[in-house]
Amino acid sequence: MFETEKKELIEYGIRVFKSGLVQGTGGNLSVRVGENGDMYLITPSGIDYEHVVLDDIVLIDMKGNIVEGKRNPSIEHGMHRAVYEKRRDVNAIIHTHSLYSTALSITKQPLPQIESSVVLMRGQIEVAEYARHGSIELAKNVVEALGDRKAALMANHGLLAADESLAKALKTCISVEHCAHMYILARSVGQVYPISPEKCDELRDYIKTSYGQKK
Numbered sequence: 077m078f079e080t081e082k083k084e085l086i087e088y089g090i091r092v093f094k095s096g097l098v099q100g101t102g103g104n105l106s107v108r109v110g111e112n113g114d115m116y117l118i119t120p121s122g123i124d125y126e127h128v129v130l131d132d133i134v135l136i137d138m139k140g141n142i143v144e145g146k147r148n149p150s151i152e153h154g155m156h157r158a159v160y161e162k163r164r165d166v167n168a169i170i171h172t173h174s175l176y177s178t179a180l181s182i183t184k185q186p187l188p189q190i191e192s193s194v195v196l197m198r199g200q201i202e203v204a205e206y207a208r209h210g211s212i213e214l215a216k217n218v219v220e221a222l223g224d225r226k227a228a229l230m231a232n233h234g235l236l237a238a239d240e241s242l243a244k245a246l247k248t249c250i251s252v253e254h255c256a257h258m259y260i261l262a263r264s265v266g267q268v269y270p271i272s273p274e275k276c277d278e279l280r281d282y283i284k285t286s287y288g289q290k291k
């Protein structure tokens with residue numbers, strides 16, 4: 077089932093790995109599938125991204141039952157499910173251990189709206205409290221920190237991006253990492269001045285109506 081979606085998931089796993097957003101088998105990806113969006117495909121636990129094949133991808137329903145697949149799913153499958161249950165607008169999730177995002181998460185400081193890409197993620201990127209990998213507590217903390225935004229930092233762990241598609245979620249992962257790097261550099265040379273809330277609202281409205289090509 078869902079061969080096209082499985083292929084896409086494998087392809088994006090390789091992209092995440094090649095982008096340097098994860099090391100080894102760290103991180104995981106999933107995509108919502110099914111007529112009612114009540115299942116998701118997720119990468120397997122502990123298999124190198126470049127070695128994952130179609131049969132390694134695991135199909136899980138929203139109760140946590142494995143519908144198809146012989147491999148153990150990523151240990152964070154509960155975290156992915158918790159986000160899908162809370163956010164009907166989310167169809168794809170990418171979790172990475174990227175360097176600057178994780179470094180910032182260790183200080184428990186959110187990523188403020190310092191640049192347009194963070195503004196367009198619907199607000200500053202909050203930090204989910206630390207909890208053990210694979211725990212229900214971690215899933216709850218991430219859902220809370222994510223709110224209705226496109227990403228959340230995970231304290232002492234990494235980053236999660238949630239979006240309409242894998243392409244958009246990968247873009248978000250790359251943008252958060254880039255902005256976390258920018259923020260850490262800026263903090264090292266002086267005071268940081270995020271964009272004011274009014275200017276952020278103005279930018280979001282402007283982009284909604286004016287950016288890009290007319291269809």
Ligand SMILES: [Zn+2]
Binds near residue numbers: 103152172209233
């Ligand atoms: Zn992780």
